[in-house]
Amino acid sequence: MIEVSDTSTIGAAFEAAARTFAERPFLAVPRGAHRPYHRDGYEISYADAARAVGALREAYGRAGFGHGHRVAMLLDNRPEHLLHKLALAGLGICCVPVNPDYRPNELAYLIDHAEVDLAIVAPERREQLDAGLAVATAKPPVVPFDALELLPAPARPRRADPVTGASAASILYTSGTTGRPKGCILSHGYELEAGAWYATRGQLARVSPDGERIYNPLPLYHVNSSVLSFFCAMLTGGCQIQSDRFHPDRWWTEVRETRATIVHYLGVVVPMLLARPESPQDRSHSVRFGLGAGVEPPLHAAFEARFGFPLVEVWGMTEMVRVLLDNEEGRPAGTRCFGHPVPGIDVRVVDDRDEEVPTGVPGELVVRHSAQTPRRGFFSGYLKSDEATAEAWRNGWFHTGDVVRQDAAGGLYFVDRKKNIIRRSGENIAAAEIEAVLLAHPGVAQVAVLAAPDPIREEEVFACIVLKNETDRPAMAEELFAYCCGELAYYKAPGWIYFLDRLPTTGTQKIQKHQIFPDGVPPFDSPDVFDMRGRKKRTPLHAAR
Incomplete structure (x- = not known):
């Protein structure tokens, strides 16, 4: 080697x-x-x-x-x-x-x-x-x-x-x-x-x-x-x-x-x-x-x-x-474990105050190389965004945005993503990017984009939309889907479009995504939900010249 x-x-x-x-x-x-x-x-x-x-x-x-x-x-x-x-x-x-x-x-x-x-x-x-x-x-x-x-x-x-x-x-x-x-x-x-x-x-x-x-x-x-x-x-x-x-x-x-x-x-x-x-x-x-x-x-x-x-x-x-991995001989298959801390990757599981949570309790995964050289082997920073780099490295640990739990033996298990990210077929999709595109459409008043479970692609883009004026909803779903496909890579376009009369907000009008589906399950069978998943297609290559 x-x-x-x-x-x-x-x-x-x-x-x-x-x-x-x-x-x-x-x-x-x-x-x-x-x-x-x-x-x-x-x-x-x-x-x-x-x-x-x-x-x-x-x-x-x-x-x-x-x-x-x-x-x-x-x-x-x-x-x-x-x-x-x-x-x-x-x-x-x-x-x-x-x-x-x-x-x-x-x-x-x-x-x-x-x-x-x-x-x-x-x-x-x-x-x-x-x-x-x-x-x-x-x-x-x-x-x-x-x-x-x-x-x-x-x-x-x-x-x-x-x-x-x-x-x-x-x-x-x-x-x-x-x-x-x-x-x-x-x-x-x-x-x-x-x-x-x-x-x-x-x-x-x-x-x-x-x-x-x-x-x-x-x-x-x-x-x-x-x-x-x-x-x-x-x-x-x-x-x-x-x-x-x-x-x-x-x-x-x-x-x-x-x-x-x-x-x-x-x-x-x-x-x-x-x-x-x-x-x-x-x-x-x-x-x-x-x-x-x-x-x-x-x-x-x-x-x-x-x-x-x-x-x-x-x-x-x-x-x-420098990946953590579930590579131990004799390990049981299919436990959601992705490995244990090893020399070269220090690990903590913390709450929102960066305090360690008890064994078995979900928290954010934070990592570093070591106390002496925390950033060795990590990226050099975010281009033109020293603030984002510093925020990710607060308190000397890199904050991954992934929620995990750790068992008594140190095994780490993925639970969810803390960040507002949708994970579809290996692509990380920022909900905020799709929201910005949809809000630029003249017919959209409010929008909230969430991750919906998908049996094949892990998660799918689920767009919750309040229209400025009531209109033919099936036609508007088609229009908004085509609009997104013209502005975004195909996999970012909404796989589901859901029209609502209002979105839950705080007193300062901040949308409360966690209250849109109180039970955590999107209403896939609602007549106001339109399934666009079959329409999400990669653009074919032009014929080779």
Whole structure:
């Protein structure tokens, strides 16, 4: 394994890995006629990846890009995203991955907020990016990812100081509780230590030094695949198998054909796979364990019994992805436990006054590295929001916003989210962002967005709306749904729309969400509730050019 610390740089670590594991496979893509790229599959060795990364690095450097610049990347889950990421990191350039489901206003916000110096794009996404740039204040140059000979000189000079472990490697945008997503700044040291942490957990999650093949269908604009599994693979001589996204009809074919030994999942994956007809091929694979979160306890045990490998439940977040995990040998499956405190992750469960709660009592999970170095291995801060960073780190502990309980043996169990966040199919959705969009519609007087339980996607967006004027409610539901889809990524649009005559408020007119459904159950069967879930569809890619 390549040894790293919080002072290591990604460029140096990759060069060491390429020398050590030269002929081993580094990145792979399953076959897929549905994609506009690598339809026959793809695999590249460490040595060949090093040559490709070197050529990209030379092209960026020759154009004048370097330490301190930021590059937006709209490449979906192409393996080239990871090669460009390594080339950028080698020069001290910060990559800003772009969610391909973003609508123009969301794209414009990211471009302006991150102040990117350049955007690189896949051909099938150029029209989408141009639509975002049309409403953005900033107008960075745009270059196809495979035509770096077109790179212009940057508008501002690169920094002269050397790249270090503290240099920014990525800015990942994650939903906050007050509206627009927050940009999490991740350093070289953070990203490498996250991979090393995963690689050394052992027991049920043992990573072999002989080279694992990690199948990860999760998006590269998330920390799970772009940092956690990627750097675990790189530091141990493994291969990251990067699918474009999860689909139950393709999962097992891709896992078998790529000879995956580890798979990453979300809670939505397990019920979809269990719903498929049983087959003699159910155990015809090479998978030793799965790593993920959000599986309902009864399904957890059923999955392990049917498919023959353990599901290791984890807890982590973009701000700190050195995961806690339920990896102990002999642990019972499906208990909602996601692990125990270990050296390198101190844990407390606290009330609203930051005082520890008794064993078994739910409270907010707060974490740190240690008393001496509380922020080691954590994100560097929220971009342009020192106040939000300080608030998250109050009293020397990072406040996660997750409500958990702890048993007498130290086991941690997820209960709920304290933050006003909806968790749908692995995406964190800020209720406030959807509320702001709906309130901008001329027909809406009040709105409250909540999380509703969903049997497949864990939670769904439930929008409670008071109209300014009474109108045809079914038609208005259609209009508001289409309006949201035009302003927000498809998964953020309301899955349920509920029209009410009024919303409960305080004396100062603050909406009291907890009083909308006193028994905690939304009125799904009400004639004033409209089910839009079947209409939430990802926008198809433009035909490849």
